[in-house]
Amino acid sequence: MFQTAxxxxxxxxxxxxxxLLFAAVLGVVLFFASRVRGKRSDxxxxxxxxxxxxxxxxxxxxxxxxxxxxxxxxxxxxxAFIGVDNYKTIFTDxxxxxxxxxxxxxxxxxxxxxxxxxxxxxxxxxxxxxESFAKALIFLPMAISMVAAGVIWKFMYEYRPDQATVKxxxxxxxxxxxxxxxxxxxxxxxxxxxxxLLLIVVFIWIQAGFAMTILSAAIKAIPDEIVEAARLDGVSxxxxxxxxxxxxxxxxxxxxxxxxxxxxxxxxxxxRTMTGGNFKTSVIANEFYSQLIRAxxxxxxxxxxxxxxVLVIPIIVYNIRQVRQEA
Amino acid sequence: MFGLRxxxxxxxxxxxxxxxxxxxxxxxxxxxxxxxxxxxDTAAAAGIDCSQFSSFGDLKGKTVSIYTGIVTxxxxxxxxxxxxxEKCTGVTVKYEGDxxxxxxxxxxxxxxxxxxxxxxxxPGLLQQLVATGKAxxxxxxxxxxxxxxxxxxxxxxxTVDGKFYAAPLGxxxxxxxxxxxxxxxxxxxxxxxxxxxxxxxSDKIAATxxxxxxxxxxxxxATGWPATDWVEDFVLRTAGAETYDKWVKHxxxxxxPEITAAFDAVGGYLKNDKYVNGGLGDVKSVASTTFQDxxxxxxxxxxxxHRQASFYAANFPKGTKIGKDGDIFAFYLPGKDASTKPVLxxxxxxxxxxxxxxxxxxxxxxxxxxxxxxxxKASTGWVSAxxxxxxxxxxxxxxxxxxxxxxxxxxxFRFDGSDMMPAAVGSNAFWxxxxxxxxxxxxxxxxxxxxxxxxxx
Numbered sequence: 001m002f003q004t005a006x007x008x009x010x011x012x013x014x015x016x017x018x019x020l021l022f023a024a025v026l027g028v029v030l031f032f033a034s035r036v037r038g039k040r041s042d043x044x045x046x047x048x049x050x051x052x053x054x055x056x057x058x059x060x061x062x063x064x065x066x067x068x069x070x071x072x073x074x075x076x077x078x079x080a081f082i083g084v085d086n087y088k089t090i091f092t093d094x095x096x097x098x099x100x101x102x103x104x105x106x107x108x109x110x111x112x113x114x115x116x117x118x119x120x121x122x123x124x125x126x127x128x129x130x131e132s133f134a135k136a137l138i139f140l141p142m143a144i145s146m147v148a149a150g151v152i153w154k155f156m157y158e159y160r161p162d163q164a165t166v167k168x169x170x171x172x173x174x175x176x177x178x179x180x181x182x183x184x185x186x187x188x189x190x191x192x193x194x195x196x197l198l199l200i201v202v203f204i205w206i207q208a209g210f211a212m213t214i215l216s217a218a219i220k221a222i223p224d225e226i227v228e229a230a231r232l233d234g235v236s237x238x239x240x241x242x243x244x245x246x247x248x249x250x251x252x253x254x255x256x257x258x259x260x261x262x263x264x265x266x267x268x269x270x271x272r273t274m275t276g277g278n279f280k281t282s283v284i285a286n287e288f289y290s291q292l293i294r295a296x297x298x299x300x301x302x303x304x305x306x307x308x309x310v311l312v313i314p315i316i317v318y319n320i321r322q323v324r325q326e327a
Numbered sequence: 328m329f330g331l332r333x334x335x336x337x338x339x340x341x342x343x344x345x346x347x348x349x350x351x352x353x354x355x356x357x358x359x360x361x362x363x364x365x366x367x368d369t370a371a372a373a374g375i376d377c378s379q380f381s382s383f384g385d386l387k388g389k390t391v392s393i394y395t396g397i398v399t400x401x402x403x404x405x406x407x408x409x410x411x412x413e414k415c416t417g418v419t420v421k422y423e424g425d426x427x428x429x430x431x432x433x434x435x436x437x438x439x440x441x442x443x444x445x446x447x448x449x450p451g452l453l454q455q456l457v458a459t460g461k462a463x464x465x466x467x468x469x470x471x472x473x474x475x476x477x478x479x480x481x482x483x484x485x486t487v488d489g490k491f492y493a494a495p496l497g498x499x500x501x502x503x504x505x506x507x508x509x510x511x512x513x514x515x516x517x518x519x520x521x522x523x524x525x526x527x528x529s530d531k532i533a534a535t536x537x538x539x540x541x542x543x544x545x546x547x548x549a550t551g552w553p554a555t556d557w558v559e560d561f562v563l564r565t566a567g568a569e570t571y572d573k574w575v576k577h578x579x580x581x582x583x584p585e586i587t588a589a590f591d592a593v594g595g596y597l598k599n600d601k602y603v604n605g606g607l608g609d610v611k612s613v614a615s616t617t618f619q620d621x622x623x624x625x626x627x628x629x630x631x632x633h634r635q636a637s638f639y640a641a642n643f644p645k646g647t648k649i650g651k652d653g654d655i656f657a658f659y660l661p662g663k664d665a666s667t668k669p670v671l672x673x674x675x676x677x678x679x680x681x682x683x684x685x686x687x688x689x690x691x692x693x694x695x696x697x698x699x700x701x702x703x704k705a706s707t708g709w710v711s712a713x714x715x716x717x718x719x720x721x722x723x724x725x726x727x728x729x730x731x732x733x734x735x736x737x738x739x740f741r742f743d744g745s746d747m748m749p750a751a752v753g754s755n756a757f758w759x760x761x762x763x764x765x766x767x768x769x770x771x772x773x774x775x776x777x778x779x780x781x782x783x784x
Contacts, residue, residue: 076751076782095759159615161608165629185608188615188766276548278614278762293430294548295755296455 025052065309072302076295086303098280099287102196103311106203106267106283111260114204115253118211122219123245135216139209146206150273153202157186157274190280199281202270207263211256218252219245251322258319262312284308375697377415380688382468387417389685394435394442395675396428404706411701412692418685436461441680444689446496448675449746450484451753456678457487463679466687469494472694476713480740484747485676493676494694497702498712500729501556501636501671501743503657507625508650516631518658520665522564526595529602532631538605541630542597542613543621544765551758553618554765555745556671557597557634561589563669564662568739571669575744577781581752582774590770597765605630614765625655634660636673637729641708650724657725659732668737673746674712712740749782756780 029048036044075082090096118138125134141149158170162182168174173183187195222245230244246253268285275281277290284304292301380386397405402424409420423442425431429452435441436459447453456462465473465485473482473494485493504525511518516532519525532539544553562571566585573579574586596602597613604612606629607621619642622633626647633639637657640649648654662668677693679686692698696715703709703720710721710729718730732738745753756777764773 159608159612161604161606161612163606165627166606185611185615188611272548276550278550278759279766290548290755294750296750 068302068305068309071298072306074299074302076297076299078298082299086299087307089300090303090307095282096287099282099284102193102281103265103283105193105196106200106264107261109197109200110203110207110264110267111257114207114260115211115215115256117204117208118213118256119215119249119253121208121212122216123241126216126219135212138212141206142209144206146203146269147273149202149206150270153198153205154187154274157198159183159185159187187275188279193280195275195279196281199270199274202274203264203267206270207260211260214256215249215252218249222248251325254322255319258315258322261315262319265308265311265315284311375411375415375701379695380412380416380692383416383684383688383691386685386688389417389683390419390421391685391689392421392423392443393446394423394425394428394432394444395446396425396448397446397675398424398426401706401708404702404709407705408698408702409692412689412698416685416688418689420689432456433459436680443679443681443683443686445678445680446675447493447678448673450676450742451747451750453485453493453676453678454487457492461680462492463682465491465494465679465690466682468687468691469694472691476694476696476699476715478712478714478740480742481674481712484674484742493678494690495712496675496677496693498674498710498729498733499637499672500710500732501673502560502660502669502732503635503637503639504660505622505625505633505635505639505655505657506631507654508652508656509654510625510628510631519661521661522663525661529596529632533601538601538603538630540596540602540632540634541605541607541621541624542603542633543607543616543618544613544762545615545617545620547617549754549758550614551760551762552745552754553635554593554597554613554761555753555757556636556743557593558586558589558761559741559744560634560660560669560671561592562586562744563671563739563741564667565589565592568669568741571741571744575747577748581778581781582771587770587774590764590774594764594770611766614762637710637725638708640723640725653724657728666737668735668739670732670735670738670740671743672712672733672740673743751780751782752777 029052033045033048036048038044071078072086073081073083075085090100121134121138125131128134144152155169156171157173158168159173160166160168160170160183162177168177168183170186172186177183186198189195226244226248227240230240235243266285267283268289271277271281271283271286272289277283277286282290284307288301288304288308291297291304395402395405402422406420406422409422412418413420428445429448432441432445432447433452433455436456439461441461445456447456470491473485473491477495481495482491485491485495506518510516516528519528529539542553544551546552559571562574562585565588566574570579570585574581574583579585598610600610603610604616604621606624606627607613607616613621618635618639622635622639622642623644624630625633626643639657643649643655650656659668659670677690679690696713699711699713699716700720702711703716703726704722707723707726710716710726710733712733714734716730716734718727718734721727721730733740745757747753748757756779760768760773760776763776764770
């Protein structure tokens with residue numbers, strides 16, 4: 001049953017078996033739940049229902065997590081214990097320092113910018129005539145996979161040399177040429193981290209829609225009385241924004257910021273599709289993949305995963321606390 | 328809970344328990360399926376001598392599973408070439424092509440779920456697979472075939488720790504330079520026969536104001552590998568095959584003078600503003616152009632030369648005439664002088680993970696000259712280094728040139744070096760650093776960085 005299925009009937013059969021297995025497990029849990037009697041039965045039933053989830057989390061999340069941490073102290077083949085050498089490499093090796101630096105740049109730029117753009121956009125289109133159309137426009141990129149977005153933007157940045165016989169096919173360089181400039185090899189130029197910044201543009205393009213949607217919902221949830229009372233007091237739009245709108249959606253802004261920050265830390269597809277991490281644009285998630293799959297350096301890959309994990313934890317903790325405060 | 332009364336809850340539980348039973352009975356059905364098709368005795372129809380398989384016993388109704396990175400459309404001629412074997416023996420060959428073969432095969436081997444036979448494209452990967460302990464040594468019949476039909480070098484690539492595991496399957500030639508025979512005829516250029524000639528030709532073309540070469544090392548996340556092929560070809564030519572072998576095995580460091588010199592020799596072409604990059608930009612554009620796109624500039628008349636393997640033929644648009652009198656063809660990237668003929672290339676190897684008779688018989692079949700010729704007739708863009716391969720059976724001119732190059736008695740074949748180095752070097756540092764080198768990094772830093780990435784023993 002757990003062998004690789006290759007034909008369609010086999011795959012269907014496998015799927016059916018999985019569904020039945022799921023039903024069977026549920027049935028067993030329900031069966032035992034029905035047997036529980038006594039004073040504290042509700043509690044017991046609760047624990048029983050939690051059991052499959054806890055087991056799955058333990059097998060699918062906790063164990064691999066601990067195993068990854070364990071592996072990060074071993075060498076490339078995962079055989080010899082080398083202590084914290086992998087971590088030393090991450091924080092001393094020139095290339096890997098560039099990777100860390102890039103990740104910092106990403107996390108510093110993407111969340112505030114994407115949230116900011118989303119917020120301003122949400123306020124601007126709020127209650128306008130074309131609100132839903134305008135929202136659809138900015139939300140559309142969300143529907144495109146990051147790989148596809150990477151491919152699309154690669155064309156935007158495409159470079160062709162400055163020759164009479166050769167035509168530009170990238171929009172950005174065509175605009176530069178129209179303005180009388182010389183085409184630039186955008187994806188290769190790492191002066192001032194230009195290429196990393198251009199990748200960040202793509203990610204913001206995708207994520208601003210997400211920020212806009214959530215924030216727009218929060219803005220709509222501001223009680224009308226408050227807005228009307230402010231209007232009657234004759235506040236300017238700016239004061240309205242600073243004194244009413246922003247404080248009312250503050251928790252939502254924090255949630256959006258932290259969610260985006262986590263997403264940004266894990267950014268992979270955009271970098272992989274557009275530069276493959278070359279030309280000093282690599283980030284932690286991409287480097288993790290390269291080390292594991294390409295360089296088959298298990299230890300270093302595990303250490304990179306742990307670093308990523310450690311970086312994400314405080315953001316998640318902060319996020320959860322904010323959500324709890326709101327509730 | 329959920330408003331269910333006791334009795335209905337038990338009913339749900341009963342349904343669940345029934346479900347469990349069903350699952351297991353289904354699983355029992357799904358496990359083994361004996362396909363009894365194709366086991367006819369029309370052996371003669373296959374046109375091959377079926378008695379050669381008799382020593383493997385009665386194989387009727389057995390199945391051999393193959394796992395490989397060869398996917399559509401190249402898999403069709405492969406499957407077709409197994410038909411005579413299937414007809415002869417009654418064995419069913421189950422073919423599974425997967426683009427992510429190279430990573431998945433290791434996972435499967437380690438997890439104890441390997442295929443019967445895997446077509447492994449890199450000796451380095453072959454060693455990793457053998458190291459899992461799941462691979463099986465090749466049977467004597469296969470070993471004898473390889474002794475008979477292949478050179479010693481090829482046998483060595485399939486040998487790990489003195490034990491012979493994998494027979495070669497297909498091959499490709501990397502030491503080719505693509506050019507336009509038409510353009511050469513029109514402008515009076517001649518195909519160079521020594522490295523100096525090649526340089527002189529490049530200078531001659533550059534003197535007309537054109538860029539002689541077009542090159543691209545972009546290949547998605549594998550960006551950089553075409554540059555490593557250049558370097559390997561030049562190590563073979565400027566330092567010789569013995570030094571090449573030592574370099575690949577790390578018996579000399581990556582930053583030794585010979586290798587640095589080879590890098591610089593490549594730099595004389597790829598990092599030379601006068602030579603590159605026809606129709607594509609300055610030197611840096613070599614890094615941003617995909618290798619697939621680069622050679623097409625020859626058709627546009629923007630460049631004259633593009634160094635790339637035999638398989639590049641598939642890249643030209645349909646209708647492009649590939650041949651000595653066509654729009655495009657390739658010549659052998661010349662050696663230092665006309666008498667030496669180092670050939671850089673690649674290929675796949677058949678590694679088995681099971682020693683059942685039908686698997687052995689299949690391995691044996693693939694290692695015969697019979698199969699090589701059947702396969703050659705069935706496909707284009709495929710050659711083998713099998714000496715029994717009749718060049719006339721190959722349908723395209725470039726395939727014939729490849730086969731001739733491989734079978735040339737003077738040819739000194741060497742396998743793609745980056746495919747044999749440890750992954751940390753061969754498919755990571757070498758690629759990355761070569762890319763950085765094209766975009767401006769100096770040679771010394773480059774070779775030092777690669778040397779530093781070599782795994783410590």
